[in-house]
Amino acid sequence: xxxxxxxxxxxxxxxxxxxxxDPTYPFISATENEGCVIELADMVPRMDDQYAEFFNxxxxxxxxxxxxxxxxxxxxxxxxxxxEDGGLFEFLTSGNCPAFSLAELGALPREAISLNGEGRIxxxxxxxxxxxxxxxxxxxxxxxVELVSKQEKESFSPILTHSATEQIIRTxxxxxxxxVIRTAFNAGYxxxxxxxxxxxxxEKLDITSPTFSEHIHAAERKLLAVLxxx
Numbered sequence: 378x379x380x381x382x383x384x385x386x387x388x389x390x391x392x393x394x395x396x397x398x399d400p401t402y403p404f405i406s407a408t409e410n411e412g413c414v415i416e417l418a419d420m421v422p423r424m425d426d427q428y429a430e431f432f433n434x435x436x437x438x439x440x441x442x443x444x445x446x447x448x449x450x451x452x453x454x455x456x457x458x459x460x461e462d463g464g465l466f467e468f469l470t471s472g473n474c475p476a477f478s479l480a481e482l483g484a485l486p487r488e489a490i491s492l493n494g495e496g497r498i499x500x501x502x503x504x505x506x507x508x509x510x511x512x513x514x515x516x517x518x519x520x521x522v523e524l525v526s527k528q529e530k531e532s533f534s535p536i537l538t539h540s541a542t543e544q545i546i547r548t549x550x551x552x553x554x555x556x557v558i559r560t561a562f563n564a565g566y567x568x569x570x571x572x573x574x575x576x577x578x579x580e581k582l583d584i585t586s587p588t589f590s591e592h593i594h595a596a597e598r599k600l601l602a603v604l605x606x607x
Contacts (some may be wrong), residue, residue, distance in 0.1 A: 388531060391502040396525050427470065427471045431457070454467070478515055479511075484511055546600065554596040561593060
C-alpha cells in the first residue's frame with residue numbers, strides 16, 4: 378500500500394470519483410442484463426484477504442441475485458434483508474471488484490452505484506496515503522476504469538448510505554409503525570423538552586393513546602434491534 382502524502386496537510390482527505398462500464402465486473406453486468414440498481418451500503422475487511430461488501434440491490438428478485446452470484450468463484454453472497462423488489466446483501470469478495478482494489482490500496486470506498494450497465498465509484502484516500510500513487514496503481518490494475526474527479530476535503534463521509542439505512546428500517550417496521558414514529562418525530566415528540574405529547578400525536582393520527590404507545594414502543598424496539606444487530 379502506498380504511503381506518504383507529500384505536500385498534503387495531515388488532516389486533508391482526497392476524494393476521488395471513477396466511472397466504469399466494463400461488463401466483466403459483476404455489478405456492471407448485472408444491472409446491464411437484469412435492469413436492477415446496485416448501490417454500496419458499507420464495506421468492511423474480513424480475514425483471509427477478503428472484504429465484506431454490503432450492497433442494496435433493487436429492481437430484481439432476491440433469489441435471482443443469489444443465482445447470478447453463484448456463477449462467480451470469488452464471491453459468496455448472503456441475503457440480510459429482503460425488500461418487495463430486492464434486498465440488502467452481504468458479499469464476501471476476494472477479487473474482480475474495483476471497490477476491493479481501492480481498499481487494498483488504502484482508499485475507503487464510500488459510494489458505488491451501478492445502473493443500466495454504467496457505474497460510479499467514489500472513494501476517500503486518508504492523509505497517510507499518497508493520493509496520486511493510489512490513483513495511478515488503481516488505474517493500472519483496472520484499465521477500463523476512468524478517473525472523473527479528484528478533490529480535497531477536510532473530513533470523511535458517513536459510511537452507510539441514507540437510502541440503504543431507510544430500506545433496512547422500512548423492512549422492519551409495519552406501515553402503521555412507520556407512520557406513527559415518523560409523525561411523532563416530525564411533531565417534536567423526541568425533542569427535550571417535548572414539543573408534543575403522546576396524546577397529541579395520537580390525536581393527529583386519530584388513534585387512542587394506548588394504541589399510540591403500543592406502536593411507538595414496538596417501532597423503537599425494532600429500531601434498536603437493527604442498531605444492535607439482534
